[in-house]
Amino acid sequence: MKAQIITIGDELLIGQTLNSNASFIGKSLTDLQIEVQKQAVIGDDEQEILSEFASAWMNHDLVIVTGGLGPTHDDITCEAVAKFFKCELEKNDEVLLDIKERFTRLNRTMALVNETQAMVPKVASVMRNYYGTAPGLWIERDNKMMAVMPGVPYEMKQMMTNYIIPKLSEKIAVRDKVTKRLTLLTTGIAESSLFAKFGDIKEFLQEAKLAFLPSQFGVKLRLTVTEKDEKSAFNKLNELEQKIRSFAGRYIYGKAEDDLAEVVGNLLKERGLTISVAESCTGGNICSMLTNFSGSSKFLERGVVVYSNAAKVELLNVNEDTITAYGAVSKEVAQQMADGIKSISGTDIGLSITGVLGPTGGSDEKPVGTVFIGICDQNGCIAQKFNFGDDRILNKQRASQAALDIVRKYILGIPLDA
Numbered sequence: 001m002k003a004q005i006i007t008i009g010d011e012l013l014i015g016q017t018l019n020s021n022a023s024f025i026g027k028s029l030t031d032l033q034i035e036v037q038k039q040a041v042i043g044d045d046e047q048e049i050l051s052e053f054a055s056a057w058m059n060h061d062l063v064i065v066t067g068g069l070g071p072t073h074d075d076i077t078c079e080a081v082a083k084f085f086k087c088e089l090e091k092n093d094e095v096l097l098d099i100k101e102r103f104t105r106l107n108r109t110m111a112l113v114n115e116t117q118a119m120v121p122k123v124a125s126v127m128r129n130y131y132g133t134a135p136g137l138w139i140e141r142d143n144k145m146m147a148v149m150p151g152v153p154y155e156m157k158q159m160m161t162n163y164i165i166p167k168l169s170e171k172i173a174v175r176d177k178v179t180k181r182l183t184l185l186t187t188g189i190a191e192s193s194l195f196a197k198f199g200d201i202k203e204f205l206q207e208a209k210l211a212f213l214p215s216q217f218g219v220k221l222r223l224t225v226t227e228k229d230e231k232s233a234f235n236k237l238n239e240l241e242q243k244i245r246s247f248a249g250r251y252i253y254g255k256a257e258d259d260l261a262e263v264v265g266n267l268l269k270e271r272g273l274t275i276s277v278a279e280s281c282t283g284g285n286i287c288s289m290l291t292n293f294s295g296s297s298k299f300l301e302r303g304v305v306v307y308s309n310a311a312k313v314e315l316l317n318v319n320e321d322t323i324t325a326y327g328a329v330s331k332e333v334a335q336q337m338a339d340g341i342k343s344i345s346g347t348d349i350g351l352s353i354t355g356v357l358g359p360t361g362g363s364d365e366k367p368v369g370t371v372f373i374g375i376c377d378q379n380g381c382i383a384q385k386f387n388f389g390d391d392r393i394l395n396k397q398r399a400s401q402a403a404l405d406i407v408r409k410y411i412l413g414i415p416l417d418a
Contacts, residue, residue, distance in 0.1 A: 008067035067151030187218030268299035276345035316340030334374035
């Protein structure tokens with residue numbers, strides 16, 4: 001089955017609103033093994049909408065539309081659907097009752113304009129909206145399907161989850177082939193370097209597909225296999241995953257939507273380890289990431305922000321002579337910071353970070369983006385140097401990610417990069 005997603009709204013075209021609907025719908029359809037061939041963003045213009053409807057309907061089996069179903073003058077999707085299918089709008093008593101009950105429940109007076117939302121194309125079945133006033137529309141004709149939903153994300157999601165996905169699942173229950181996907185998450189290695197580790201990738205993959213999806217946090221590896229049945233697809237996916245891990249396992253920290261901070265937190269809890277963190281350049285961001293997840297009190301004893309040299313000396317007992325000799329951004333200071341936080345907190349692990357995030361403060365020896373991360377346990381302290389980019393906020397995020405990855409590698413016994 002081939003699909004197109006159409007999102008409608010001027011606010012999407014001008015960048016005022018992030019198009020999260022297309023992302024959610026695309027993933028939902030892909031999980032159903034429906035091939036999404038095209039996405040289109042259209043403004044609140046009837047002729048543009050009708051033109052895109054015609055192209056989508058001609059070239060695809062399924063068209064999913066969101067946006068433009070509200071009660072105001074610029075909400076024209078419903079009328080466009082009626083014109084496209086050459087049918088009239090008619091009042092749907094169930095929709096009108098839903099709208100009235102919603103306003104009564106919220107103790108609000110319903111405006112007359114809201115009644116227009118009960119006018120739906122005669123050709124459509126109605127999808128009830130449990131979180132808003134605009135109903136969804138489902139049309140089947142000529143062995144094709146169109147779903148039209150509100151643009152409000154939580155309204156769209158409930159229709160996708162409660163109506164569209166189950167309906168599509170029934171229609172595609174019988175398949176000649178089965179497609180399975182797996183996404184592995186890596187960090188600490190550039191896309192080109194990661195690609196080089198696989199050698200002859202075509203020979204390695206055979207008929208499977210492997211996509212490299214880089215971001216500021218790392219590279220996602222999306223593996224796709226297509227086989228004759230579920231068991232064959234699962235076995236092939238597992239076989240290729242193990243091969244990928246043999247090439248790049250040290251950089252893989254999770255799957256799908258895993259978060260590195262949660263992965264690290266779970267490892268600390270599983271091993272019964274405690275950690276304390278001393279942050280300079282990241283200003284508490286590492287501790288913030290670790291405490292985003294429930295149960296962090298079991299492993300995170302404390303975190304301190306020691307932004308100034310005086311704070312490093314007073315709170316962590318960093319040697320002033322070390323700062324004078326090597327600078328606050330140095331391997332030596334990072335090691336002493338990690339040792340200091342471990343000593344005053346009594347934790348198993350002390351983690352530290354110091355760096356130049358920019359855009360000012362860099363030098364020829366230590367340009368903007370230079371960061372040192374230290375880690376200390378009962379056996380001693382080590383520190384690793386990183387060189388990030390020129391953007392302050394991205395550097396802060398990348399440095400925090402790198403620090404967490406160092407903890408992950410430490411727990412798993414993976415040697416740090418040189």
